[in-house]
Amino acid sequence: MPARVLDPDGPLFDDLGLAENTLEAVRRAGYSQPTPVQAGLIPRAITGVDVLGQARTGTGKTAAFVLPILERMTNEAPRQPGVRAIVLVPTRELAVQVRDEFEKLAYGSKVRCVAVYGGKPIKSQIDKLTRHPEVVVGTPGRVLDHMSRGTLDLRTLEIVTLDEADRMLDIGFRPDIEKILRRCPESRQTLLLSATVPPPVAKLATRYMRDPEILDFSSREIAVETIEQFYFTVDGTRKFDLLQQLLERENPTQAIVFCRTKRGTDKVFEKLARRRKRSQEGDEVDVACIHGDLAQGVRDRVMRQFREGKVRVLVATDVVGRGIDVSGISHIVNYDVPEFCDDYVHRVGRTGRMGRDGVAYTFVTPEEGAQLTRIEVRIDKLLQRDEIPGFVAFDRKDVQRKDSPSEAGGEPAAPAAEEPKPKPAANLLGKGRGAKRHRRAL
Ligand code: ADP
Numbered sequence: 309m310p311a312r313v314l315d316p317d318g319p320l321f322d323d324l325g326l327a328e329n330t331l332e333a334v335r336r337a338g339y340s341q342p343t344p345v346q347a348g349l350i351p352r353a354i355t356g357v358d359v360l361g362q363a364r365t366g367t368g369k370t371a372a373f374v375l376p377i378l379e380r381m382t383n384e385a386p387r388q389p390g391v392r393a394i395v396l397v398p399t400r401e402l403a404v405q406v407r408d409e410f411e412k413l414a415y416g417s418k419v420r421c422v423a424v425y426g427g428k429p430i431k432s433q434i435d436k437l438t439r440h441p442e443v444v445v446g447t448p449g450r451v452l453d454h455m456s457r458g459t460l461d462l463r464t465l466e467i468v469t470l471d472e473a474d475r476m477l478d479i480g481f482r483p484d485i486e487k488i489l490r491r492c493p494e495s496r497q498t499l500l501l502s503a504t505v506p507p508p509v510a511k512l513a514t515r516y517m518r519d520p521e522i523l524d525f526s527s528r529e530i531a532v533e534t535i536e537q538f539y540f541t542v543d544g545t546r547k548f549d550l551l552q553q554l555l556e557r558e559n560p561t562q563a564i565v566f567c568r569t570k571r572g573t574d575k576v577f578e579k580l581a582r583r584r585k586r587s588q589e590g591d592e593v594d595v596a597c598i599h600g601d602l603a604q605g606v607r608d609r610v611m612r613q614f615r616e617g618k619v620r621v622l623v624a625t626d627v628v629g630r631g632i633d634v635s636g637i638s639h640i641v642n643y644d645v646p647e648f649c650d651d652y653v654h655r656v657g658r659t660g661r662m663g664r665d666g667v668a669y670t671f672v673t674p675e676e677g678a679q680l681t682r683i684e685v686r687i688d689k690l691l692q693r694d695e696i697p698g699f700v701a702f703d704r705k706d707v708q709r710k711d712s713p714s715e716a717g718g719e720p721a722a723p724a725a726e727e728p729k730p731k732p733a734a735n736l737l738g739k740g741r742g743a744k745r746h747r748r749a750l
């Protein structure tokens with residue numbers, strides 16, 4: 309990391325809730341100010357909750373988990389004698405690097421850290437493990453090896469850290485990681501660090517973490533505030549009709565419709581293609597779909613057609629949609645609320661590129677209010693409620709909203725919104741409002 313310039317307004321290590329002895333170790337290590345991921349992660353992790361931290365390489369993720377571990381090791385008595393923390397890393401080099409960071413920061417304390425990794429005689433590692441270190445750093449394969457030999461027992465574990473989780477999964481450590489996690493006590497705290505959070509990492513987090521707090525420092529630079537963002541409340545069963553009407557109203561230059569699953573993507577695409585075929589002359593259908601189950605050749609063709617503008621509406625999953633950089637995209641529709649806030653930012657970031665105007669719509673079912681709120685907290689902005697006059701968004705009578713804005717009462721509050729959301733004034737202007745909105749970007 310290049311020498312950091314002190315940010316006079318930035319947080320200090322003193323502000324993070326660390327005990328004096330840990331702060332002393334930080335000072336000795338020569339760190340004058342926490343990096344953003346450290347400032348975000350440390351205060352949360354020391355409370356004992358599960359945290360998923362996403363930040364680019366070289367942003368100081370190691371100390372972000374090493375310091376909370378040390379804080380617990382030095383200031384809380386062990387629940388039982390034995391190994392208290394384990395850190396899983398993808399490579400031998402990283403095992404050594406993380407161990408060294410531990411040693412640097414644990415200087416002066418009694419906490420000991422042992423690195424276990426392949427390619428080294430197992431004997432000396434066994435010797436070190438028998439001396440009861442509090443912390444073990446290792447590659448999943450070698451950790452499992454020690455577990456099966458009985459030289460490493462994880463039953464006393466208090467904290468598990470998965471470092472560089474995306475890389476560990478990329479190189480095929482998933483089965484090993486899962487085997488290890490299944491043998492850790494349920495009461496443990498789990499920290500996960502990753503430069504990216506692709507679906508396999510998200511799945512791992514869902515399965516093995518307890519309601520993790522997600523702290524994302526990876527996309528601070530994405531200027532989602534230049535994109536107008538709306539939401540619709542709608543029953544799951546009414547989403548497709550809403551999509552139809554929205555596409556009709558907006559008549560997008562190009563749009564991506566994001567769905568959560570591959571099957572969902574296929575279904576929306578098929579219905580959309582059928583409808584549009586009927587309403588268009590000839591067989592030209594300007595709708596396509598893309599997801600991870602399609603052959604690479606098909607994916608390449610669809611992307612080419614989308615880039616050339618032949619495809620106007622692309623139905624996609626997050627995986628494939630994420631990398632799409634097509635300048636003509638005027639509209640993003642989140643047909644399904646993204647599972648992770650981070651995905652919301654990535655999805656919405658597909659539009660409004662290169663200073664162009666963009667608008668994003670998110671379909672939220674009445675059960676998904678909390679997810680909407682999480683997104684709003686993440687982007688630090690309230691999404692505006694939108695509606696299509698005359699459109700029946702709910703199946704059940706008791707939750708049916710009055711469609712006429714002039715009818716007072718009977719309208720349920722926006723899901724999870726504490727205060728009523730401002731309704732865009734442009735709402736009532738139908739198609740014409742597009743022109744008004746787009747003027748801002750000129
Ligand atoms: P990451 O895991 O995010 O790729 P590392 O934890 O390996 O990043 O940190 C990168 C480098 O930055 C290391 O050399 C580390 O010693 C240094 N570093 C970490 N935190 C700080 C800090 N607060 N101030 C100065 N240097 C730091």
Ligand code: MG
Binds near residue numbers: 471
């Ligand atoms: Mg790292």
